[in-house]
Amino acid sequence: MEGYGLFLVLLVSALLLGFLSVLFALIWVFHYREGLSWDGGSAEFNWHPVLIITGFVFIQGIAIIVYRLPWTWKCSKLLIKFIHAGLNTIAMILAIVSLVAVFDFHNAKNIPNMYSLHSWIGLAAVIFYTLQLVLGFAVFLLPFAPVSLRASLMPIHIYSGLLIFATVIATALMGFTEKLIFALKNPAYSTSPPEAIFVNTLGLLILIFGALILWMATRPHWKRPPEQNSKIQQPNGGTPEGTEEESTMTDCSNTDKSDVEFNSEAAARKRNLKLDEVGQRSTM
Amino acid sequence: MEGYGLFLVLLVSALLLGFLSVLFALIWVFHYREGLSWDGGSAEFNWHPVLIITGFVFIQGIAIIVYRLPWTWKCSKLLIKFIHAGLNTIAMILAIVSLVAVFDFHNAKNIPNMYSLHSWIGLAAVIFYTLQLVLGFAVFLLPFAPVSLRASLMPIHIYSGLLIFATVIATALMGFTEKLIFALKNPAYSTSPPEAIFVNTLGLLILIFGALILWMATRPHWKRPPEQNSKIQQPNGGTPEGTEEESTMTDCSNTDKSDVEFNSEAAARKRNLKLDEVGQRSTM
Numbered sequence: 001m002e003g004y005g006l007f008l009v010l011l012v013s014a015l016l017l018g019f020l021s022v023l024f025a026l027i028w029v030f031h032y033r034e035g036l037s038w039d040g041g042s043a044e045f046n047w048h049p050v051l052i053i054t055g056f057v058f059i060q061g062i063a064i065i066v067y068r069l070p071w072t073w074k075c076s077k078l079l080i081k082f083i084h085a086g087l088n089t090i091a092m093i094l095a096i097v098s099l100v101a102v103f104d105f106h107n108a109k110n111i112p113n114m115y116s117l118h119s120w121i122g123l124a125a126v127i128f129y130t131l132q133l134v135l136g137f138a139v140f141l142l143p144f145a146p147v148s149l150r151a152s153l154m155p156i157h158i159y160s161g162l163l164i165f166a167t168v169i170a171t172a173l174m175g176f177t178e179k180l181i182f183a184l185k186n187p188a189y190s191t192s193p194p195e196a197i198f199v200n201t202l203g204l205l206i207l208i209f210g211a212l213i214l215w216m217a218t219r220p221h222w223k224r225p226p227e228q229n230s231k232i233q234q235p236n237g238g239t240p241e242g243t244e245e246e247s248t249m250t251d252c253s254n255t256d257k258s259d260v261e262f263n264s265e266a267a268a269r270k271r272n273l274k275l276d277e278v279g280q281r282s283t284m
Numbered sequence: 285m286e287g288y289g290l291f292l293v294l295l296v297s298a299l300l301l302g303f304l305s306v307l308f309a310l311i312w313v314f315h316y317r318e319g320l321s322w323d324g325g326s327a328e329f330n331w332h333p334v335l336i337i338t339g340f341v342f343i344q345g346i347a348i349i350v351y352r353l354p355w356t357w358k359c360s361k362l363l364i365k366f367i368h369a370g371l372n373t374i375a376m377i378l379a380i381v382s383l384v385a386v387f388d389f390h391n392a393k394n395i396p397n398m399y400s401l402h403s404w405i406g407l408a409a410v411i412f413y414t415l416q417l418v419l420g421f422a423v424f425l426l427p428f429a430p431v432s433l434r435a436s437l438m439p440i441h442i443y444s445g446l447l448i449f450a451t452v453i454a455t456a457l458m459g460f461t462e463k464l465i466f467a468l469k470n471p472a473y474s475t476s477p478p479e480a481i482f483v484n485t486l487g488l489l490i491l492i493f494g495a496l497i498l499w500m501a502t503r504p505h506w507k508r509p510p511e512q513n514s515k516i517q518q519p520n521g522g523t524p525e526g527t528e529e530e531s532t533m534t535d536c537s538n539t540d541k542s543d544v545e546f547n548s549e550a551a552a553r554k555r556n557l558k559l560d561e562v563g564q565r566s567t568m
Contacts (some may be wrong), residue, residue: 116482121487173457
């Protein structure tokens with residue numbers, strides 16, 4: 001992998017920022033607010049930021065870059081697809097539970113639902129995310145879609161995934177703004193009490209987290225190399241980007257784990273040879 | 285150009301959404317608010333959304349995709365760079381004037397500056413945008429930077445440009461949220477008066493505008509083809525992406541305007557031949 005050191009630095013930074021964001025969300029609701037419970041009160045509302053930041057920001061971010069982790073390139077692409085889909089499913093469930101918490105809180109307090117721009121864009125993001133997940137499952141995970149359909153939908157899948165992720169972060173920033181204006185009355189948000197500074201900082205953390213994820217996800221030289229042993233199944237054709245047939249590997253145990261090398265072409269060639277061997281073994 | 289029809293549809297849609305957003309901003313401040321003036325009152329504040337949407341959203345969006353317009357591919361890259369830099373400079377000036385309007389309004393009304401997450405991220409966006417413009421001018425417009433520096437900075441320039449653009453849209457959405465909560469008291473934002481629905485819709489318009497610009501800017505097959513006649517100046521070397529030497533053309537008049545063709549490779553080859561001729565003419 002070209003620039004492996006830089007990739008590691010960015011990955012560790014993103015993980016740290018992600019963990020820190022979740023930690024900040026927990027400190028926000030436990031130290032500055034009413035904690036967490038499911039009683040129709042403010043402590044039920046508090047599940048909303050905690051679950052959105054944990055699931056819809058952090059876990060979604062990791063799901064986006066899971067293909068980029070070079071030590072997973074020895075695993076079958078199908079396995080990584082399951083991990084990608086699984087993480088996104090967890091994120092979707094947490095996002096939906098977080099919406100239920102807000103609607104429940106609003107209904108208990110007789111606060112109207114769906115009046116704010118935050119709620120409009122946020123609900124749209126959850127709906128598009130669910131659609132993206134269902135379509136991704138049907139086209140890229142189930143074995144029925146033709147290669148040509150996969151190839152034509154892959155750029156749209158990638159673009160809409162990144163767009164939804166960016167929109168989720170924008171929506172979270174709008175949510176922080178709303179909550180700080182509504183919750184901070186005495187002292188007011190405009191007087192910059194500690195909670196205001198703290199949550200503004202949380203906003204910066206998730207913005208930088210998002211920027212790192214988007215950088216890592218859009219570097220062409222950090223892309224997972226095409227599945228080589230698929231060529232054994234289709235010996236006459238190259239496999240266009242995103243259209244590889246499933247590997248015959250189902251986990252990482254078929255390859256030699258001690259032999260992780262990331263030194264450019266030599267290592268890639270060596271890896272491809274190994275994958276060829278694996279392909280031959282598993283198709284025997 | 286591959287998919288020229290779709291490109292045109294998206295371009296026209298983006299332009300319509302952009303114009304509509306500026307129109308909505310004007311209707312917002314003239315119909316629902318106090319109009320525009322420079323007197324320290326609310327009408328001075330109103331310059332802020334109008335100039336941000338006009339300059340920092342719409343003009344910046346057009347500046348991003350100006351290289352993608354296929355009818356400019358016959359013009360010299362230097363000319364398009366000047367248009368790109370010029371549009372971004374206009375956007376920067378409008379953004380700075382819009383900040384002055386807000387600071388002026390806050391100071392006149394004794395409202396603290398820079399307390400909100402919107403203001404933190406917004407000011408950071410203006411600062412990074414200015415840095416991006418100055419660095420872009422020094423590296424890509426002035427003739428001093430070596431080709432290797434241009435090549436290594438180009439991916440960062442593109443990524444940070446798109447990131448700043450997305451961040452500006454996110455910040456605008458936070459700004460709408462703030463303004464609607466502060467300005468709508470009787471009836472309140474939560475009761476969804478016409479102004480609330482109107483400005484929420486404006487938020488959706490700029491979000492979709494941004495999504496279209498980002499789609500057009502990130503399709504590899506809609507990229508401006510490399511400047512071919514630069515090879516005449518450097519006959520021994522290919523020119524890596526983003527590192528082309530300046531064309532010897534200075535405007536679009538040197539090529540045959542009647543001969544605009546966008547039909548894939550044949551047209552590209554034909555265009556390259558013409559560019560070679562132009563290069564020979566202009567270096568004679």
